[in-house]
Amino acid sequence: MSFSTRLHSNAIGWLLPALIIAGWEIASRAGVMPANVLPAPSAVAEAFWRLTLSGELIRNIGVSTARALAGFAIGGSIGFALGLANGLSTLSRGLTDTTLQMIRNIPHLALIPLVILWFGIDEEAKLFLVALGVFFPIYVNTLLGIQSVDPQLVEMGRVYGMDRRALFFRVILPGALPAIFVGLRYALGIMWLTLIVAETISASSGLGYMAMQAREFLLIDVVVLSILIYALLGKLADSLARLLERLSLGWHPAFQNG
Amino acid sequence: MTAASLTAARSFVATPVRPIGSVEGQRAFAFRHAGKRFGDKTVLDGIDLDVPAGQFLAVIGKSGCGKSTLLRLLAGLDRPTSGSLSFGVEEEGHSRTRFMFQEPRLLPWASVVENVEVGLTGIATGSEARHRALDILGEVGLADRADEWPSVLSGGQKQRVALARALVGHPQILALDEPLGALDALTRIEMQQLLERIWIAQKFTAVLVTHDVAEAVALADRVVVISEGRIALDLDVPVERPRRRGSVELARLEGKILDRLFG
Numbered sequence: 001m002s003f004s005t006r007l008h009s010n011a012i013g014w015l016l017p018a019l020i021i022a023g024w025e026i027a028s029r030a031g032v033m034p035a036n037v038l039p040a041p042s043a044v045a046e047a048f049w050r051l052t053l054s055g056e057l058i059r060n061i062g063v064s065t066a067r068a069l070a071g072f073a074i075g076g077s078i079g080f081a082l083g084l085a086n087g088l089s090t091l092s093r094g095l096t097d098t099t100l101q102m103i104r105n106i107p108h109l110a111l112i113p114l115v116i117l118w119f120g121i122d123e124e125a126k127l128f129l130v131a132l133g134v135f136f137p138i139y140v141n142t143l144l145g146i147q148s149v150d151p152q153l154v155e156m157g158r159v160y161g162m163d164r165r166a167l168f169f170r171v172i173l174p175g176a177l178p179a180i181f182v183g184l185r186y187a188l189g190i191m192w193l194t195l196i197v198a199e200t201i202s203a204s205s206g207l208g209y210m211a212m213q214a215r216e217f218l219l220i221d222v223v224v225l226s227i228l229i230y231a232l233l234g235k236l237a238d239s240l241a242r243l244l245e246r247l248s249l250g251w252h253p254a255f256q257n258g
Numbered sequence: 259m260t261a262a263s264l265t266a267a268r269s270f271v272a273t274p275v276r277p278i279g280s281v282e283g284q285r286a287f288a289f290r291h292a293g294k295r296f297g298d299k300t301v302l303d304g305i306d307l308d309v310p311a312g313q314f315l316a317v318i319g320k321s322g323c324g325k326s327t328l329l330r331l332l333a334g335l336d337r338p339t340s341g342s343l344s345f346g347v348e349e350e351g352h353s354r355t356r357f358m359f360q361e362p363r364l365l366p367w368a369s370v371v372e373n374v375e376v377g378l379t380g381i382a383t384g385s386e387a388r389h390r391a392l393d394i395l396g397e398v399g400l401a402d403r404a405d406e407w408p409s410v411l412s413g414g415q416k417q418r419v420a421l422a423r424a425l426v427g428h429p430q431i432l433a434l435d436e437p438l439g440a441l442d443a444l445t446r447i448e449m450q451q452l453l454e455r456i457w458i459a460q461k462f463t464a465v466l467v468t469h470d471v472a473e474a475v476a477l478a479d480r481v482v483v484i485s486e487g488r489i490a491l492d493l494d495v496p497v498e499r500p501r502r503r504g505s506v507e508l509a510r511l512e513g514k515i516l517d518r519l520f521g
């Protein structure tokens with residue numbers, strides 16, 4: 001696909017949201033959509049401008065993003081490390097996999113009451129929930145990726161004299177990478193979801209807190225703005241992951257036309 | 259003369275050992291009463307096989323007779339459960355044994371030339387490795403595809419990359435496990451000629467496992483037939499190169515082998 005056609009298909013993706021926003025604005029102005037149900041896009045844009053000028057918006061986005069990334073870094077790196085360990089060592093897998101699979105069946109958001117008891121509404125509570133939510137998709141897909149590496153290629157590497165290190169970096173890790181990326185993108189979705197819930201329930205800063213405050217003062221435009229910003233941040237994270245994927249999986253037939 | 263010395267004499271006369279650098283007239287490897295069991299299933303049972311350096315040996319046998327097992331022993335992927343396997347002197351700057359699989363087994367995430375460089379693991383790195391890899395790619399006729407991904411190559415081209423990877427380290431012994439089995443008839447003949455040309459130029463010892471009797475007699479100095487875990491036939495192919503496919507001489511040898519296989 002050439003650059004211009006790619007631009008084209010990207011533009012097509014934005015057509016529908018633009019139409020929806022236009023229809024929404026028209027419906028609000030015509031009075032079909034009462035402002036106390038859903039404010040007009042222009043009102044949301046105003047709220048955006050107001051909060052940007054006051055610095056409130058940037059600060060809350062910053063707080064939420066920092067939480068999201070910190071939780072992701074903690075949960076993701078533990079998940080990745082355990083996925084690698086259990087993919088490479090049968091001893092490690094035998095020791096931990098059953099336990100992990102059992103914990104995996106507990107929805108991590110079900111732990112919120114317990115987490116509030118443990119950490120109150122401090123930062124640790126949010127970090128813990130995000131890390132836990134991110135851990136499993138990364139762990140499961142890393143393990144799956146390593147287990148699905150073609151054993152014939154591993155044997156080839158051995159025959160050609162690769163040591164363990166070379167075998168890992170040149171055969172096993174690249175072979176597991178497509179699955180790891182699936183886990184990464186899934187984890188990014190869970191990361192935002194968890195953070196929204198956690199911030200809505202217990203926080204004193206961040207986007208979720210901003211939305212809850214606005215609800216108390218019936219600032220419905222701010223509530224809608226928060227929701228839209230969550231959507232944009234989620235989309236941004238996914239786009240970054242896709243870009244990374246495209247850059248590192250250039251060899252994969254699925255990416256050779258992209 | 260005893261039978262054993264006869265065999266030795268015959269193989270010496272019929273396959274004049276070609277000059278192989280410093281290992282002239284030497285033995286490449288020898289199996290002595292070598293056997294291989296998996297559990298209580300005996301796959302190989304008392305293999306005696308003495309192969310002089312530089313010989314082109316073809317191994318034929320019905321499916322499941324243990325040909326791949328024999329090659330895996332030779333490549334050190336497995337150990338014999340009885341008997342022994344010994345090698346001739348290891349030469350400086352050569353990898354001892356290289357293995358070419360039935361499938362190309364190229365790394366999809368490495369370019370063609372990087373895949374060839376895998377064959378230099380522990381032998382050369384950096385620009386020297388790149389240089390040698392490009393040279394051998396030229397020899398298999400793929401110099402212009404060096405920077406492409408393997409997934410865009412045809413089956414025959416992939417197998418040529420695999421051949422380049424096997425040869426780039428200048429192995430003393432090249433073990434080939436039906437490397438041409440999956441190719442169409444025309445590509446197959448092309449690959450056979452390429453293999454023969456490179457073998458003549460590089461003077462390694464070749465051990466080719468094949469199902470194709472015509473391929474065996476066209477390429478090899480010597481053909482062994484394995485049956486029930488033993489060497490059932492050990493036949494020299496004293497035909498001048500370049501050989502003409504379908505010649506009466508080759509057809510006669512082919513018939514002899516087929517008789518032994520199905521007689």
Ligand SMILES: Nc1ncnc2c1ncn2[C@@H]1O[C@H](COP(=O)(O)OP(=O)(O)OP(=O)(O)O)[C@@H](O)[C@H]1O
Pocket residue numbers: 296301319320321322323324325326327328
């Ligand atoms: N790792 C193993 N464990 C148990 N049995 C094995 C193993 N490897 C090979 N065998 C058995 O050894 C026998 C010979 O196998 P081998 O792969 O050497 O046959 P082959 O002559 O190469 O056959 P083909 O021509 O079909 O490739 C088969 O019966 C196979 O089932």
Ligand SMILES: [Mg+2]
Pocket residue numbers: 325326327435
């Ligand atoms: Mg086989």
